Amino acid sequence: xxxxxYKEIPPKVEYSLTENGKSLEPILKELCTWGMKLIEKxxxxxxxx
Numbered sequence: 706x707x708x709x710x711y712k713e714i715p716p717k718v719e720y721s722l723t724e725n726g727k728s729l730e731p732i733l734k735e736l737c738t739w740g741m742k743l744i745e746k747x748x749x750x751x752x753x754x
Contacts, residue, residue: 711717
């Protein structure tokens, strides 16, 4: 994560992903796909605790 601080009034800060952060995208997408498959498999029968 990259943090860019601007010397302004009011203060301003912007965050962006670094190349290392961007490299996690395929892993996170696969994790989301896995989670969606589990939801479909359980057909919404499980409840949050």
